[in-house]
Amino acid sequence: MPEKSQTPDEKLQHEFNRWAQEGEGEKMERHHLNITEKTIRLMDLRPGERVLDLGCGSGWATRLLARLVADGPEGFGQVVGVDVSDEMIRQARAASKDFENILYVWGSAQQIPWEENFFDKVLSVESFYYYPDQDRALAELFRVLAPRGRMFILINLYKDNPYSLQWVDKLKVPVHVRSSVEYVELLKKHAFENVEARQIPDDTPTPDDYETKSFRNLDDLRAFKKTGALLLMASKPDLRTPAPGYTIY
Ligand SMILES: C[S@@+](CC[C@H](N)C(=O)[O-])C[C@H]1O[C@@H](n2cnc3c(N)ncnc32)[C@H](O)[C@@H]1O
Numbered sequence: 100m101p102e103k104s105q106t107p108d109e110k111l112q113h114e115f116n117r118w119a120q121e122g123e124g125e126k127m128e129r130h131h132l133n134i135t136e137k138t139i140r141l142m143d144l145r146p147g148e149r150v151l152d153l154g155c156g157s158g159w160a161t162r163l164l165a166r167l168v169a170d171g172p173e174g175f176g177q178v179v180g181v182d183v184s185d186e187m188i189r190q191a192r193a194a195s196k197d198f199e200n201i202l203y204v205w206g207s208a209q210q211i212p213w214e215e216n217f218f219d220k221v222l223s224v225e226s227f228y229y230y231p232d233q234d235r236a237l238a239e240l241f242r243v244l245a246p247r248g249r250m251f252i253l254i255n256l257y258k259d260n261p262y263s264l265q266w267v268d269k270l271k272v273p274v275h276v277r278s279s280v281e282y283v284e285l286l287k288k289h290a291f292e293n294v295e296a297r298q299i300p301d302d303t304p305t306p307d308d309y310e311t312k313s314f315r316n317l318d319d320l321r322a323f324k325k326t327g328a329l330l331l332m333a334s335k336p337d338l339r340t341p342a343p344g345y346t347i348y
Pocket residue numbers: 108111112115124127128131153154155156157160181182183184187206207208209223224225226229230231
């Protein structure tokens with residue numbers, strides 16, 4: 100397809116299909132596992148919950164989530180992985196054949212292919228800064244979350260981690276670069292409650308012979324990990340029991 104006629108989502112699809120074909124989908128588990136495990140602990144998942152993994156890539160985190168919400172006294176939980184790259188979705192499905200409680204859907208954060216008020220929790224790992232229209236993605240997340248549902252967004256590329264900024268020119272698709280304070284404001288603007296931002300360091304060791312293409316040198320990589328990813332946490336208000344002062348018409 101000629102590049103000129105591509106929509107922003109088609110550009111993302113094209114680029115992340117390339118990543119998937121080059122084996123990057125699987126490799127990202129190594130890079131994101133430490134910060135994702137720490138985030139999953141904060142998600143306090145229960146058997147029976149319905150979870151969305153937005154920008155699920157090759158589905159390794161989706162499978163971690165699926166194990167935690169699977170069969171239990173409170174029911175059979177379900178995880179939906181959504182990604183704009185159909186090649187990532189194909190790889191995720193192939194790697195998840197043993198799971199009965201995962202469904203992978205090809206689609207965009209700009210128009211999440213799911214019904215409203217459904218998910219108890221949302222996880223999104225290293226995906227949010229690619230979304231062409233972050234306001235629209237947040238409106239979509241608000242729509243698909245259940246009242247009192249919780250959202251957990253991990254972002255490695257943001258202003259307060261200066262070591263991450265060296266990626267911007269290397270990436271072949273446009274990205275948003277905001278600060279923690281700017282992200283908190285954005286989430287509040289979309290009526291999310293209990294909005295909180297935290298830095299989640301990656302404490303995996305970096306061996307001296309590690310080869311990096313993403314960072315100028317290993318000192319920068321180590322400093323990047325020490326500063327950590329930005330974790331945004333927020334909840335959708337319980338619209339049925341508005342806080343005093345709110346009126347629902
Ligand atoms: C850096 S990868 C991270 C993948 C996975 N979460 C992980 O940690 O391995 C970013 C992912 O976000 C997906 N993505 C980018 N823009 C998207 C959009 N608008 N809607 C849905 N997924 C998107 C990409 O296709 C890609 O799989």
